[in-house]
Amino acid sequence: MRWLVVPVALFVAACSQPSVGTEESADGRDPAAVVAALRPLDPCALIGGGERLGPHRCTADGAFTGDALRVDIGVWDDPATPVTGERLDLAGSLGLRRKFDDSCVVDLPAGADLVIRFTYQGSSAGTACTEVTEAATAAVTALADPPRVAAPHLDACTALTRSGADLGDLAVRFSEVQHGLDLCQARADVEGGWETRYSVQLLDGDVRPGGATVAGAAVEVRETGDSCEYTWSVQPGVLLRLSAPDCAETETLATTLVPIAADPADAVEPQHPITLPAAG
DSSP: OEEEOOOBTTBOOOSSOOOOOSSOOTTSOOHHHHHHHHTTBOHHHHTTSOEEEETTEEEEEOSSTTOEEEEEEEEEOOTTSOOOOEEEEETTEEEEEEEOSSEEEEEEEEETTEEEEEEEEOSSHHHHHHHHHHHHHHHHHHHTSOOBOSSOOOOHHHHHHHTTOOOTTOEEEEOSSSOGGGEEEEEEEETTEEEEEEEEEEEEOOOOSSOEEETTEEEEEEEOSSOEEEEEEEETTEEEEEEESSHHHHHHHHHHHTTTTTSOOOOOOOOSSSSOBSOO
16 A cells, blocks of 8 residues: 655654664653553543444544544654644643644653544534543543453554564554554655555454455455455454455465464553653
8 A cells, every 4th residue: 555745634644654663762661661551441431432443442422413532542643743732731641732623632642652642523623622622631530540451452563563574674653643553554665655565453343254264264355456455353343454465475474463463462561650741
């Protein structure tokens, strides 16, 4: 899949793409510890209930008809073009708020260039900002004793690195718009922007019957012009979608990944507190 660098609200295509690794970020937090803290969070519990879109995404009805509140856990904030906005003190945690025509976004930075993103789509920016700020503030309070899911969550970048793909000098990182820890891309610089060579996405759903079988798992196969996707169930109600340049390679990677995709991630002491303080 190829993307060009174009300015769009809530989207920044990355010119500088640091790899997922273990070096400390500019805020001094260990990326592995930050991911370990974010991975088990229950997204719907953070916003008081709703419809789960993936292990780290949830959407709920807003305060008025047609409005919607969404949370994405672990969205990447490109340090080359960091999010700017109104700085807020939300119960002692740093919040960054941006207002658009009919929506408002509040990010809770967790460190290591990852944020918990709250987006409210409403009939007016004023209403949207009031509602999303209240939601983010309530989430900060909840994060003092974090709501966690019973089953260990996966994260997409751990899965991608386990697949055996030749990531070489590719930039491996989470999504910078939505999806958060549910989407990991291995990108290569190309003229005018970048292209995705490999990706893993986690989403809610079930595999449709009638597909292939790989390493004992029922797999849906979808081929596009420049990639091939294999999708299978990794936990009850959770799908993993693996994409590579062609179906032969995707099948090879899936054969490696299917038996181990749901294994717990390496034990790392989670970052605490989860969010960055407002002061500093």
